[in-house]
Amino acid sequence: MPPESLNILVIHGPNLNMLGTREPDIYGRTTLDEIDSGLAVQAKEMTCVLESFQSNHEGELIDRIQQAMGSMDGILINPGGLTHSSVSLRDALASTGLPVLEVHLSNVFAREPFRHQSFISGIALGVISGLGARGYGVGLEALVEHIRH
Ligand code: DQA
Numbered sequence: 001m002p003p004e005s006l007n008i009l010v011i012h013g014p015n016l017n018m019l020g021t022r023e024p025d026i027y028g029r030t031t032l033d034e035i036d037s038g039l040a041v042q043a044k045e046m047t048c049v050l051e052s053f054q055s056n057h058e059g060e061l062i063d064r065i066q067q068a069m070g071s072m073d074g075i076l077i078n079p080g081g082l083t084h085s086s087v088s089l090r091d092a093l094a095s096t097g098l099p100v101l102e103v104h105l106s107n108v109f110a111r112e113p114f115r116h117q118s119f120i121s122g123i124a125l126g127v128i129s130g131l132g133a134r135g136y137g138v139g140l141e142a143l144v145e146h147i148r149h
Helices: 032-045 058-067 080-084 087-096 134-148
Strands: 006-012 048-054 074-078 100-104 126-129
Touching: 006 032, 006 058, 006 134, 032 048, 032 134, 058 087, 074 087, 074 134, 100 134, 126 134
Parallel strands: 006 048, 006 074, 074 100, 100 126
Antiparallel strands: none
């Protein structure tokens, strides 16, 4: 019997719309569209429906996360710089009660000390950091497996 279809919300935080040209030595040359289309193909193979949302505005991200309650089964998120600053984003994610997988393209622990702290990790199922664009696929797989088992 095929598995039940899952709805996964993918959230991309501030500045991630600039991927491809933004500090490529750190974040690589893959664009956000390429990441999203790769994830969509992978999601289909896993009988999942993805919805991707990017914003540079904290409040918009929080609004979208709040709407996920009751309609989504899990959240894959790269919170960008808000990782290290936003209690409100953490609270929004926690309030959904949904499993959250945190992804970073770069290895934040090998960078500046202010990037070593994440307000999100404490409520996340897990964190993937430093695998570049590949980390999103690994994260999606882990999230879906967690929800299904
Ligand atoms: C990032 C790491 C953050 O420290 C940074 O502010 C970003 C991107 C990453 O994917 O490596 O915007 O989340």
